[in-house]
Amino acid sequence: MTARILQQLNGQMLLKIINTLKDPIWINEKNGNVLWVNQAAYDYFSIGELVGKNVFEMEKQGLFSPSIARLVIEQKQFVSTTQITQNNDHVLVSGDYIQDENGEIQYIVTHGRQLSPAINQTKELEKIESILQLYKQQIRQLILQKNQQDEDFYVGKSKAAHYISEWAQKIADIDTTILLTGETGVGKTAFAYRIHQLSSRNNKPFIHLDCSAIPESLIESELFGYKKGAFTGANANGKIGLIATADQGTLLLDEIGEIPLHLQSKLLQFLQNKTYRMIGDNKVQQADVRIIAATNVNLMERVKEGTFRKDLFYRLNVVPMNIAPLRERKEDIIPLLNFYLSKFNKKYGRQHTLSKNLMDALYNYRWEGNIRELENLMERLVITSDGPKIDINNLPSDFPLQQSQQILLQNLEEVSLPIYLDQIEKSILIKTYNETNSTWKTAKQLGVSQSYIIRRLKKYNLKISDAKELVEE
Structure with a gap:
C-alpha cells in the first residue's frame, strides 16, 4: 500500500512535502555542488541563492564548519556531528550518501537541527542554578549569624579561631566523614553543629550521640534500632535507631573511641555503603547520613592497643580537624x-x-x-x-585561681613585699615557660624582652631540665 502511494507521487510533490519540514535539508553532488535545499535552509542561512554553490567553498569561507558532505565523502559512512555557523549558532547535522550503480557516492543528503536555543537555555539554567546556590549559601550564613547571637563557641581573635571558622565553611558542603579531635570542653560538638548549619543538610536533623554515656549493651539498639520482639525487654513496637532518625541530616558520634569493638564492623559497613540492619531484622536498610566523629583520645593508640579497628580509623579520618585547647x-x-x-x-x-x-x-x-x-x-x-x-x-x-590567691596572701603575712613579689614573678616564669617551652615565647606572652627573661632565670637560679621544663638548680 505504502509503495503504491509513493509511486503515485511525482518528484515535485515529494519536494513540496520535504519543504514543509522546519529543519534544513540539503542535497549535494559528490563534488560538493548544491543540487537542492528546502525552504528551511534558505530561512536559516539567509545568504541568498544556495543551489549551485559548493559546500566545500562555503566551508572555506567560514559560513559553517565542518562540512558534513566532506566528512561523509572522506569516511564513506553516515556522519552526525555539531556544526557551527558564521553566526556562532550550533546545529546538529547528520549526513548520508546515495550510491550510483557502481556503488560509488553519487549524492549526499544532510539534515540539520538547530541546537543554539537548547544550549542557551542550558546556560541560563546553569546561571540560575549558580545564583540559587549563592542565595542558599547566603541564607545559611544569615541563619548561622542569627543562631550565633544565642550561642557561639568560636568568638575570638586568634589565628586558631579564624582558621576554625574558615575551615567550617570550606568543608561544610564536602559531603564526607569528618573526625574532630581535641581536649574535653574545646567545643567539638558546637563545631560539628556549625558545619551542619553551613551545609546543604541544614534543614534536616542534627543528631548527637555520646558513645561514652550509653551502656555497651544498649548502644547498638540506639544507633541502628530494632524490630518488634528482637529481644527480651524490647519495646513491643520496635524502635527506630538514630541513623534512621538522622536520614538526610548529620549524625555526630561523640567520644567515638568508646564505641564497642564488636559494633565497629557494623559502623564501618554503614560508612562504606550507607546500609545497615536493625537488630532482629534481615532486611537491609539505607540512610543518607553524614557522619561527624569526635574524640578526646588518641585513636591511633587505641588501634595499637587493639581496642579500635584500623580500617574504621582510616575511614573516619577522611577530613581530620584538631581543635586547639583554650x-x-x-x-x-x-x-x-x-x-x-x-x-x-x-x-x-x-x-x-x-x-x-x-x-x-x-x-x-x-x-x-x-x-x-x-x-x-x-x-x-x-x-x-x-x-x-x-x-x-x-x-x-573551690576555684583553683581563688585558692592560689589565698596562698599568696598567707605568704605575704610571713615575708616582706619584695620577697613576696619575687615569689610571684618566679612562679609566673616557671608556669609560662613550661607552657611555651621557649624563652622567646615566654617573653612575648609576658610582654617583655627575651634578655629580660634570661636575666630573671639567672636571678632565681632556674634552669631547663632534660625534660625541657624549667626547674630550680
Missing part, C-alpha cells in the same frame, strides 16, 4: 569572657561587669576544662555575685 589561643579568652558575660546578663536580667584584676587573672588562668569551664564559671559568677562589678573575691572558694 590555653594555646589565649587571645580568645577575653572575647569569650565578654561574650558569656553578655549572654548570662541577658538570660538572668543582670548588668554585671568584670573588674580588670579579674580579667587579668582569668586571662592567665590555664583553663584545663577549656571553653566549657569558662562558660560554666561565667554563669556561676553572674548568678552568685551581688554588686555590679565582679571581682576576684567573687570567685568560688
